[in-house]
Amino acid sequence: MKYYQREIECAPRDTLRALQSERLARTVRHVYQNVAYYRDLMDKKGVGPDDIRSVDDLPKLPFLTKDDLRDAYPYGLLAVPLHDCVRIQSTSGTTGRRVVAFYTQDDIDLWEECCARAIAAAGGTKDDVVHVCYGYGLFTGGPGLNGGSHKVGALTLPMSSGNTDRQVQFMCDLGSTILCCTPSYAAYLAETIVGQGRRDEIKLKAGIFGAEAWSEEMRRDIEKKLGIRAYDIYGLTEISGPGVSFECEEQTGMHINEDHFLAEIIDPDTGETLPDGAKGELVFSCISKKAFPLLRYRTRDICVLSRETCSCGRTLIKMSKPMGRSDDMLIIRGVNVFPSQIETVLLGAGFPSNYQIIVDRVNYTDTFEVQVEMTPEMFSDKVKQIATREEDLLASLRAMLGISPKVTLVAPRTIARSEGKAVRVIDRRKI
Amino acid sequence: MAIDQISIFVENSPGRLAEVTQTLGAAGIDLRAMSIADTMDFGILRLIVNEPARALEVLKAAQCVFSVTPVLAVSVADKPGNLARALSALAAEGVSVEYAYAFIARQRGNAYVIFRVEDNERAQAILEKNGIQVVNSDELYAL
Ligand SMILES: [Zn+2]
Numbered sequence: 001m002k003y004y005q006r007e008i009e010c011a012p013r014d015t016l017r018a019l020q021s022e023r024l025a026r027t028v029r030h031v032y033q034n035v036a037y038y039r040d041l042m043d044k045k046g047v048g049p050d051d052i053r054s055v056d057d058l059p060k061l062p063f064l065t066k067d068d069l070r071d072a073y074p075y076g077l078l079a080v081p082l083h084d085c086v087r088i089q090s091t092s093g094t095t096g097r098r099v100v101a102f103y104t105q106d107d108i109d110l111w112e113e114c115c116a117r118a119i120a121a122a123g124g125t126k127d128d129v130v131h132v133c134y135g136y137g138l139f140t141g142g143p144g145l146n147g148g149s150h151k152v153g154a155l156t157l158p159m160s161s162g163n164t165d166r167q168v169q170f171m172c173d174l175g176s177t178i179l180c181c182t183p184s185y186a187a188y189l190a191e192t193i194v195g196q197g198r199r200d201e202i203k204l205k206a207g208i209f210g211a212e213a214w215s216e217e218m219r220r221d222i223e224k225k226l227g228i229r230a231y232d233i234y235g236l237t238e239i240s241g242p243g244v245s246f247e248c249e250e251q252t253g254m255h256i257n258e259d260h261f262l263a264e265i266i267d268p269d270t271g272e273t274l275p276d277g278a279k280g281e282l283v284f285s286c287i288s289k290k291a292f293p294l295l296r297y298r299t300r301d302i303c304v305l306s307r308e309t310c311s312c313g314r315t316l317i318k319m320s321k322p323m324g325r326s327d328d329m330l331i332i333r334g335v336n337v338f339p340s341q342i343e344t345v346l347l348g349a350g351f352p353s354n355y356q357i358i359v360d361r362v363n364y365t366d367t368f369e370v371q372v373e374m375t376p377e378m379f380s381d382k383v384k385q386i387a388t389r390e391e392d393l394l395a396s397l398r399a400m401l402g403i404s405p406k407v408t409l410v411a412p413r414t415i416a417r418s419e420g421k422a423v424r425v426i427d428r429r430k431i
Numbered sequence: 432m433a434i435d436q437i438s439i440f441v442e443n444s445p446g447r448l449a450e451v452t453q454t455l456g457a458a459g460i461d462l463r464a465m466s467i468a469d470t471m472d473f474g475i476l477r478l479i480v481n482e483p484a485r486a487l488e489v490l491k492a493a494q495c496v497f498s499v500t501p502v503l504a505v506s507v508a509d510k511p512g513n514l515a516r517a518l519s520a521l522a523a524e525g526v527s528v529e530y531a532y533a534f535i536a537r538q539r540g541n542a543y544v545i546f547r548v549e550d551n552e553r554a555q556a557i558l559e560k561n562g563i564q565v566v567n568s569d570e571l572y573a574l
Contacts, residue, residue, distance in 0.1 A: 374440045374473075374496045375496060376496055376497070376498065379438075379440050379496045379497070379498055380438075380498065381436070381438035381475060381477060381498055381500045381547070382475075382529055382530075382547075383468045383469075383470060383475060386473065386475070387470060408472050408473075409440075409442075409472065409473045410442050411440060411441075411442045411447070411495070411496065412494055412495075412496055413494055414442065
């Protein structure tokens with residue numbers, strides 16, 4: 001069973017297109033009637049629900065961005081009464097940067113079905129043992145794959161993240177066959193398993209790895225070490241969570257579940273829609289969801305869409321791995337980090353806003369350093385006093401970002417400036 | 432009778448310490464005493480120099496981050512056991528020493544200890560009450 005919903009995944013293009021058009025028109029009407037925020041945007045653009053009859057009309061709709069999510073926080077983009085919602089999921093970060101998404105039971109089912117398609121594409125069936133070590137909780141990783149595994153009917157191990165020795169023990173004792181986690185954690189687990197000499201004790205056959213960028217080289221390395229096929233999966237909380245798109249056995253891009261999520265590529269500067277095959281910013285419209293159906297949401301991920309037929313038999317459009325961002329957001333250890341958040345913390349803690357973020361990847365794990373220039377005000381002849389200030393800063397950064405950087409105090413004027421403007425981010429990761 | 436100690440922020444990168452001391456040396460500033468406190472990622476260079484005022488100008492021009500802290504200097508060579516006596520006298524009165532470092536003046540064959548405490552006047556009174564000579568800045572700079 002390599003498909004979970006064959007009739008949709010392999011539907012003739014015309015059938016899929018007709019379904020998309022019908023769902024888009026219905027969703028636009030639903031949003032226009034129930035979301036004042038988006039209705040205003042549509043009115044301002046002079047477009048009404050009657051103007052949207054097919055997917056060809058998509059470019060007529062206004063965009064939504066993360067700024068809109070901030071402005072409308074928390075209920076402004078909710079399209080159903082709160083009593084119809086059964087769940088929220090959220091991203092890390094502070095108010096304004098944090099995304100809170102709402103789900104009806106149907107929305108949860110749809111999301112889990114998308115994850116089930118990813119698991120089936122990785123060879124998952126009722127006979128598998130799916131080992132989920134994405135975080136559970138507000139983060140969509142754990143709940144998404146957990147739900148997908150249930151839909152497939154596999155035995156699900158809701159491990160959550162951390163406690164590597166226990167992960168390996170369960171994997172050996174219970175014969176996990178499909179591993180779901182971030183690629184960096186998969187690499188770490190692989191090293192641990194090989195290091196403990198337990199490679200023969202595991203029964204893994206496939207892995208579904210997402211929530212951060214990874215290279216083809218890293219894929220081959222994980223595959224070799226664990227003796228598995230490693231599949232990519234993509235998603236974002238704004239749209240639903242993991243499973244917006246997923247890889248098939250061809251491993252040449254991720255099939256977008258476009259019966260639920262319409263994808264477009266736009267020029268990030270002009271907003272103009274680009275043809276398939278062009279590189280640009282990925283934009284999604286949710287056409288099946290009820291509670292939080294964002295339309296033309298700009299992901300800021302830069303990638304390419306491909307309509308070429310796939311050997312797996314799926315007709316769903318494929319997207320490349322994201323090749324970069326059209327904003328300054330960094331994804332570090334799976335967590336979204338904006339340089340402006342770091343600036344806010346520094347200023348609040350009395351440090352100058354002259355800082356530099358250095359991101360690298362060592363042994364497949366992201367390293368994250370924030371360099372801050374020392375000032376006379378923050379200086380003291382006592383080590384303890386400076387160390388305390390450094391610790392306070394670290395605690396504030398951790399609270400703001402959800403992950404811990406290494407804080408390094410540097411001498412004034414040591415942070416490189418080009419054309420008088422400081423270089424804020426140095427990303428040495430080669431992905 | 433406190434003495435001005437100059438504390439300088441030094442990044443924990445190779446050569447930074449040499450750079451700072453060379454800058455002062457090039458300006459003809461003599462170091463009387465020096466101590467380095469360092470952590471995993473930064474260091475504090477503490478100096479007693481012969482011309483503090485000019486040293487500050489040099490450091491300012493070099494855009495270093497520094498501060499001036501009044502510290503106490505005690506001569507411990509005159510009588511053996513002076514250091515231990517000084518420390519226990521301060522401890523007995525509840526004065527905690529933030530840090531201390533020693534240096535030797537070659538010409539005189541004397542050893543001195545620099546003390547960093549919160550209240551210099553009180554610490555000095557305690558030391559003198561216990562018969563320990565607190566050295567003034569003129570003596571130290573002239574070494
Ligand atoms: Zn395929």
